[in-house]
Amino acid sequence: MNHARLRAVLTATTLTLAVTGCSLVGTENEQRPPAGEPSSQEPARGSGEVVVVSHESFTLPKKLTKAFERETGYTIKVRAAGDAGTLATKLSLTAGNPIGDVAFGIDNTFASRPLDAGAFAEFEPSFPGPEEYQLDEGSDRLTAIDHGSVCVNADIDWFKAEGKQPPAELSDLADPAYRGLFVTPGASTSSPGMAFFLATVAEFGDDWPAFWEDLLANDAKIVDGWEDAYYGDFTAGSDTGKRPLVVSYDSSPAFTVEGDRSTTGTVFDTCFRQVEYAGVLEGADNPEGAEAFIEWLLTDEVQSQIPELMYMFPVSPSADVPEDWAKYALPAKDPYEVSPEEIASQREQWLTEWTDLISR
Amino acid sequence: MRRIAGLLLAAAVPVAVLAVLFVLPVGGMLAQGFAPQGRLDPGGVLDVLARPRVRRVAWFTLWTAGAGTALAVLLGLPAAFVLHRLAVPGRHAIRAALLVPFVLPTVVVGVAFRQLLGEGGPLGFLGLEGTPVAILAGLVFFNVAVVVRAVGAAWEALDPRPGEAAAALGASPLQVLLTVTLPALRPAIVGAASSVFLFCATAFGIVLTLGGVRYATVETEIYLLTTTLFDLRAAAALSIVQLIVVVGLLAVSARLRFTPDPGRRSATAAPRAVRRSDWTALALTLLTLVALALPILTLVAGSFRVDGSWSVDNYVALGGAGDNGALLVPVTTALLTSLRTAVDATWMALAMGLAVSLIVTRRSHGPAERRVRSVLDGFFMLPLGVSAVTLGFGFLITLDQPPLDLRDSPLLVPMAQALVALPLVVRTLAPVLAGIDDRQRQAAASLGASPWRALLTVDLPAVWKPLLAASGFAFAASLGEFGATSFLARDEAPTVPVVIFRLIGHPGEMNYGMALAASVVLATATAVVMLLVERLRVPSVGAF
Numbered sequence: 001m002n003h004a005r006l007r008a009v010l011t012a013t014t015l016t017l018a019v020t021g022c023s024l025v026g027t028e029n030e031q032r033p034p035a036g037e038p039s040s041q042e043p044a045r046g047s048g049e050v051v052v053v054s055h056e057s058f059t060l061p062k063k064l065t066k067a068f069e070r071e072t073g074y075t076i077k078v079r080a081a082g083d084a085g086t087l088a089t090k091l092s093l094t095a096g097n098p099i100g101d102v103a104f105g106i107d108n109t110f111a112s113r114p115l116d117a118g119a120f121a122e123f124e125p126s127f128p129g130p131e132e133y134q135l136d137e138g139s140d141r142l143t144a145i146d147h148g149s150v151c152v153n154a155d156i157d158w159f160k161a162e163g164k165q166p167p168a169e170l171s172d173l174a175d176p177a178y179r180g181l182f183v184t185p186g187a188s189t190s191s192p193g194m195a196f197f198l199a200t201v202a203e204f205g206d207d208w209p210a211f212w213e214d215l216l217a218n219d220a221k222i223v224d225g226w227e228d229a230y231y232g233d234f235t236a237g238s239d240t241g242k243r244p245l246v247v248s249y250d251s252s253p254a255f256t257v258e259g260d261r262s263t264t265g266t267v268f269d270t271c272f273r274q275v276e277y278a279g280v281l282e283g284a285d286n287p288e289g290a291e292a293f294i295e296w297l298l299t300d301e302v303q304s305q306i307p308e309l310m311y312m313f314p315v316s317p318s319a320d321v322p323e324d325w326a327k328y329a330l331p332a333k334d335p336y337e338v339s340p341e342e343i344a345s346q347r348e349q350w351l352t353e354w355t356d357l358i359s360r
Numbered sequence: 361m362r363r364i365a366g367l368l369l370a371a372a373v374p375v376a377v378l379a380v381l382f383v384l385p386v387g388g389m390l391a392q393g394f395a396p397q398g399r400l401d402p403g404g405v406l407d408v409l410a411r412p413r414v415r416r417v418a419w420f421t422l423w424t425a426g427a428g429t430a431l432a433v434l435l436g437l438p439a440a441f442v443l444h445r446l447a448v449p450g451r452h453a454i455r456a457a458l459l460v461p462f463v464l465p466t467v468v469v470g471v472a473f474r475q476l477l478g479e480g481g482p483l484g485f486l487g488l489e490g491t492p493v494a495i496l497a498g499l500v501f502f503n504v505a506v507v508v509r510a511v512g513a514a515w516e517a518l519d520p521r522p523g524e525a526a527a528a529l530g531a532s533p534l535q536v537l538l539t540v541t542l543p544a545l546r547p548a549i550v551g552a553a554s555s556v557f558l559f560c561a562t563a564f565g566i567v568l569t570l571g572g573v574r575y576a577t578v579e580t581e582i583y584l585l586t587t588t589l590f591d592l593r594a595a596a597a598l599s600i601v602q603l604i605v606v607v608g609l610l611a612v613s614a615r616l617r618f619t620p621d622p623g624r625r626s627a628t629a630a631p632r633a634v635r636r637s638d639w640t641a642l643a644l645t646l647l648t649l650v651a652l653a654l655p656i657l658t659l660v661a662g663s664f665r666v667d668g669s670w671s672v673d674n675y676v677a678l679g680g681a682g683d684n685g686a687l688l689v690p691v692t693t694a695l696l697t698s699l700r701t702a703v704d705a706t707w708m709a710l711a712m713g714l715a716v717s718l719i720v721t722r723r724s725h726g727p728a729e730r731r732v733r734s735v736l737d738g739f740f741m742l743p744l745g746v747s748a749v750t751l752g753f754g755f756l757i758t759l760d761q762p763p764l765d766l767r768d769s770p771l772l773v774p775m776a777q778a779l780v781a782l783p784l785v786v787r788t789l790a791p792v793l794a795g796i797d798d799r800q801r802q803a804a805a806s807l808g809a810s811p812w813r814a815l816l817t818v819d820l821p822a823v824w825k826p827l828l829a830a831s832g833f834a835f836a837a838s839l840g841e842f843g844a845t846s847f848l849a850r851d852e853a854p855t856v857p858v859v860i861f862r863l864i865g866h867p868g869e870m871n872y873g874m875a876l877a878a879s880v881v882l883a884t885a886t887a888v889v890m891l892l893v894e895r896l897r898v899p900s901v902g903a904f
Contacts (some may be wrong), residue, residue, distance in 0.1 A: 053815075056861075056862060059687075060751065077852075078852070079850065080849075082587070082846065082847060083587070085587035085588045086587045086847075088587075089586060089587050089590060089753065090756060092696075093392070093753060093756060093757050093761065094756055094757060097761075098755065098761050099767060113590055139578070186573030187573075188573055188584055188588055189568070189573050189584075189588075193573075194588075221479075221490075222573050222574065223490065223573070224569060224571075224573060225569060227864050228474065231864075231872050232474055232478050232479075233478070233479060238480070239480070239665075239668060240478060240479070240480020240481060241479070242479040242480055242486075243479075243482060295483070347588075347589065348589045348591060351588065352413065352587060355413075355573070355576070356413065358573065358574055359573075359574045359575065359576075
């Protein structure tokens with residue numbers, strides 16, 4: 001190839017790439033319109049963009065965002081920040097100069113980290129949900145939006161076919177009758193895994209290591225993430241799964257409905273409650289928009305959609321839940337609890353001990 | 361001295377880019393660990409290293425990387441011989457296909473291995489899931505291609521005559537292999553092995569998905585410490601250890617690196633016909649190919665299964681948002697984003713890589729200048745040795761103030777991917793540029809050509825093919841990049857690996873099947889790019 005041709009080819013390639021838009025250069029750099037004064041005609045309306053920072057399982061369908069934008073005048077931008085732990089770390093590290101205006105998806109197992117780092121500004125919504133979901137410390141900053149319990153799920157059909165009874169409580173899982181039937185995501189790599197671990201801590205106290213040793217001796221399987229457990233190993237979650245007991249949510253039975261019944265059920269005495277919070281970020285560019293967003297999350301319009309969006313239960317008692325949920329997803333009544341403060345101060349030691357125990 | 365000053369001046373732009381996009385973020389994260397609350401506390405970091413768990417993690421990293429390297433070399437050598445020295449039909453296509461695993465996103469490979477080794481999978485009876493053996497298999501799967509590439513290129517360029525002479529003197533084929541061929545190939549083998557070791561020791565996604573929770577390497581431990589435990593001091597300590605080890609390895613591999621001598625390229629032996637004595641090598645190669653194909657075939661088969669019967673529904677669904685609104689954008693849109701991002705990452709990596717390669721390969725006058733060049737060379741390899749987690753968090757906390765407020769820039773993702781692809785580009789271009797006889801440039805200069813003119817007429821003609829090859833590599837690497845991208849990608853503009861990860865993590869019958877289908881689409885796109893690269897036949901591609 002001679003040089004003139006070579007140069008022509010290079011130039012042509014560069015031009016083609018630039019002209020056809022096969023590049024992100026020249027894409028709108030996210031210029032954020034300033035949060036302006038409310039316009040004079042409609043005094044309650046705001047303007048500008050609200051940046052919502054959340055974990056990767058959070059989705060807001062277009063229809064809902066449009067509704068928010070119509071109702072309030074703000075536009076929404078969602079920014080995913082990885083899994084729950086990554087989200088908490090990101091918010092803590094960027095406290096004071098946040099990557100958005102409002103955070104959603106911090107749960108009670110991670111709440112104290114960003115709270116201690118000063119990532120949240122004070123905010124009291126006009127209609128906070130019931131008292132039972134609020135944090136003891138930090139309720140002036142974090143607002144409960146939804147809740148759901150992590151529980152052992154059983155493949156009812158499998159147990160029926162085998163003529164066995166599903167387990168009734170945590171200690172049953174170490175019973176030789178259930179040998180090799182249980183799979184859970186790891187506490188160090190998955191937030192439902194952590195929640196299940198906390199349930200065992202709440203039940204057995206300082207003796208939890210003994211229980212976990214029994215679990216392992218009973219051939220319990222520990223996998224990386226919830227999806228590996230549910231879709232890889234759970235008999236009701238995959239064609240190839242071999243284990244009829246899995247750590248999942250109290251809402252999961254609503255996703256395995258066949259005809260007029262669910263093929264899976266929740267083992268209610270194994271549950272640990274997760275509550276997800278939203279909070280205005282300290283140093284936000286658009287704090288009014290952030291507050292409006294949290295108020296909006298608490299409206300029944302959004303609350304009644306939470307089951308389908310997040311697989312969680314709404315905090316608002318007046319919200320409607322879908323029919324399948326009302327029938328098959330029964331919220332755990334008396335879940336285990338461990339205070340966020342205790343979790344924060346003990347997490348590292350627990351997890352270190354737990355990881356050592358399971359990698360022996 | 362003036363030459364060194366000129367050299368540093370020429371290097372100023374790429375060095376500045378790397379300083380801003382790499383040194384600053386990583387330094388920012390390390391500072392969080394070394395100086396919590398602004399007070400320097402190096403003792404605390406040292407204490408971390410005395411923890412028994414840290415020692416165990418370091419040991420596990422070392423032995424899996426060592427064993428993975430040994431296996432990759434053992435399997436790679438026969439394949440390198442068969443695919444580069446024998447006239448096997450279809451060898452070009454096989455060589456291209458071999459590279460697919462290397463650039464396949466770890467998410468996809470994790471899914472494939474789980475399909476294969478899981479309790480209900482075709483190889484489930486082996487009980488390998490979640491064992492170190494599964495991790496090793498994954499590491500070897502990724503890295504065999506590196507050995508085949510680097511050693512194959514050297515083998516191709518090897519003068520066959522000494523071996524023939526030995527055979528004529530009565531040496532058995534095994535004796536020829538052990539006493540003539542392997543010693544001649546040693547630099548290439550050691551070079552490839554050190555690169556593979558580096559890749560194995562810094563593998564993240566594959567260890568996380570295949571090792572489950574029981575096994576941790578330094579890389580996954582940094583992730584755990586940073587996100588779950590928020591123990592930034594321990595994370596900083598491990599990052600420093602990792603950096604030191606990687607710098608050491610780079611120094612070793614730089615010493616042993618094999619540079620093909622361009623003067624000898626004309627002497628390359630044409631591939632010879634297959635003889636009966638080649639059957640061991642052929643059998644081993646076949647075994648390797650089958651082992652590499654199995655996870656990919658499982659993945660493809662899985663993508664065509666819906667509710668226990670064959671169907672293309674998973675592929676049809678790629679245009680939608682998945683069950684239960686798992687996705688904000690359909691996979692087809694994500695593919696478009698992936699391609700556009702890859703274009704940007706490619707030109708960035710090429711621009712940087714070309715500048716760096718030119719700088720590090722120019723003839724040095726005196727030992728001081730040579731030292732400066734080799735330090736620069738090592739400097740640009742550093743992104744290989746730092747965890748994407750550290751880099752990602754570093755971006756957030758250091759690039760957050762004007763004039764360097766890049767957190768919102770759509771170019772952030774391509775920039776990060778370009779950093780990942782940069783070593784690949786440099787290692788493709790540098791050997792070729794180093795092989796150009798400097799006297800050609802001197803001749804051009806004495807005939808009155810300006811330095812730019814000399815560059816255009818001497819260097820460019822030699823380097824244009826490798827340049828295209830490097831762009832293919834950078835493009836494919838960008839398509840598959842997951843670690844840094846998942847961290848930095850904007851929600852409304854995810855790339856395909858990010859979407860796959862999201863699909864796997866969302867309940868819904870279709871979602872898992874869609875994830876498999878999207879993985880196949882991504883792997884196919886990568887394979888096509890690699891096949892085009894293979895058509896260019898650049899010997900030094902991937903030769904670290």
